[in-house]
Amino acid sequence: MRARILGIFLVLLLCLGAVAAKLFTIQVTQGDRLAERASKQYQRLVPIVSRRGTIYDRTGRELAVSLRASSAFAQPAAVQDPAGAAAALAPILGQPLKELSAKLTSDKPFVWLQRQLDPKQAAALAELGLKGVGLVPESRRYYPRQELAAHVVGMVGLEDRGLEGVEHLYDDLLGGRPEFVVAQQDALGRLIFRQEEPEPRSPIFDVHLTIDEVLQYITERELSRAVERSGAKAGTAIVLDPYSGEILALANQPTYDPNDYRKASMGARRNRAAVDYFEPGSVFKVILVAGALEEGVVRPTDQFHGENGAIEVGGVTIRDHEKYGWLTVRQILAQSSNVGAIKIGQKLGKSLYYHYISGFGFGTLTGLDLPGETPGLIRRPKSWSALSLPVLSLGQEISVTPVQFAAAFAAVANGGNLIRPHVVRALTSQDGKLTRQVEPVVVRRVISPETSRAVLEMLTAATEEGTGKEAVLPEYAVAGKTGTAQKLDHATGKYSHRKIVASFVGAVPAEAPRLVILVAIDEPETLRWGGSIAAPTFREIAQDALKYLKVPPSPRRDVRLVRASWRNWRTGGAAE
């Protein structure tokens, strides 16, 4: 009896021992490996859709937003009927049947069929329920205003990386990198628990631009009309606040829709305002006269002889479009006399002239917060030839970007301070805790307030009495300058008579400038003068912009305007 009990006890002991040994093997020896295998079955990585920051205009209207989008993938090994699947997918994805079939029969374990589908495409694909074909959530960038401010906003590529414009330069702050969280799933693959979404590796910001949607639209519309009307190759227009340096509008033609940037040519995507440089021509006389007045070498009433429209310098004859006699400095600017400008330049001298050229920011980057800006081209005085000073007095033998010239003209308009132009005014973090405000930056004082006032008065006269008549506004005084610059023909090495850049730059209202507007039309076929194509475009932009900003009319004009309105009300017509 006792032996029997002992025997049963030993058997039980052996069984328990075996169980204990197995437990030890599972828990201790293979514990880590088995735990890892188990976690692979009930844990998986879940992608978090990008939270890329939004880009707004200055009034809070959205110019770039990110939405969830689905991307279609296939695991070719799991696709049961590749030919049938391809036939079903082709009309939804809009891809050729052959291409889809190749993807579905590929050796790769994973292939993308199409990234960032439309919601309708995603829904149609999900409805098919094809084995081996699935959808994964990603982010897609949308530009609701389409081509508006395209060269400022830029666009992103497939991996949510900024490629151009603000999207590129502020890519790190806008964020939007793919991130993952660990989640637990059940036997059917349904998620049960997931890790809390981690804080982004660095804060994500929304970007607030200085661009005003309405001013941008007005500028783009008028520039587009001007380029079309004149048959030009391209055009640029910039609207700038002369005191803060905020760019309120920046337009280029041709342009493109960032929603479909792959279809756009490189020329259309080019931000000509900052990347292209041109020889400014007669508009540069503003810089010459400002420098000469500041140095005291000339006064507005000083007279120079126009040599009947021709002057010989360095073995070359340079002509005016009219045969002028005596002209004051004011008249030289108004009539854009080349002879007069050359004489002023000779009085100023090359050293001082170069001092003002570089003082106004030419030959250096403005610091604009857009990618690809070029500094333009200007040689140092030691490299100048005998012809350089006269030619530079006419705004040739120097290349500037439109943004550079707008910033320099803003210095003339705001009392003499060169400011840094910029397109971003503020950054706000998405939780609202952080805000970075972009403050105006004064680079340096170039001319005195007295010189600034004197130049503005001369330019006002130049607009009303000279070549800039087409820029005159009935309600506002305009201080501006036309320019018609010949382009260098690289084939012949000489200046072309056919290819020109027609420009107009002005500050308005002249007595207290709120806006500096620059218009440059590249190679117009018809209307080939700054006064005939760029000046009217300036007028149209300024007219609508000032009304939108509710700027009161210039003092001398409001009385005339009321009289005109009264007269027209009585006669039943509209004021001209």
Next chain:
Amino acid sequence: MPQMTQVIGAAGAGIGIARPLPRRRSRWWEWVDSISTVGFCLVILAGALFYVWQHVHVVRQGYEIERLREEHAKLVQENKVLRLEAGQLRSLRRVEEIARTRLGMVTPKAGQVILIPESPIQ
């Protein structure tokens, strides 16, 4: 009750060694004993059930949280899509086209709109 004894051996002839018989437990104590055993088992069982219920409840809550998370994400997405559509419909080019073609509006000529500077209230 007089104590019962049991003869367990003999010390000698006629002499028995007795030990007191274990007292028979009263029925009441037996009843208490049974109840407490059952009760103890029930407590263990309840504890085990509660433990399991907790897990099941947490998993169910997990499903519900995921469902609500998806619904929230879907609503946020819908909101963003609608805002995007609204932005596209408000595009100024479209607004101008409607104003000109359907509403017959024109750009005001110079003098038709006069801005009067604000004056401070006296």
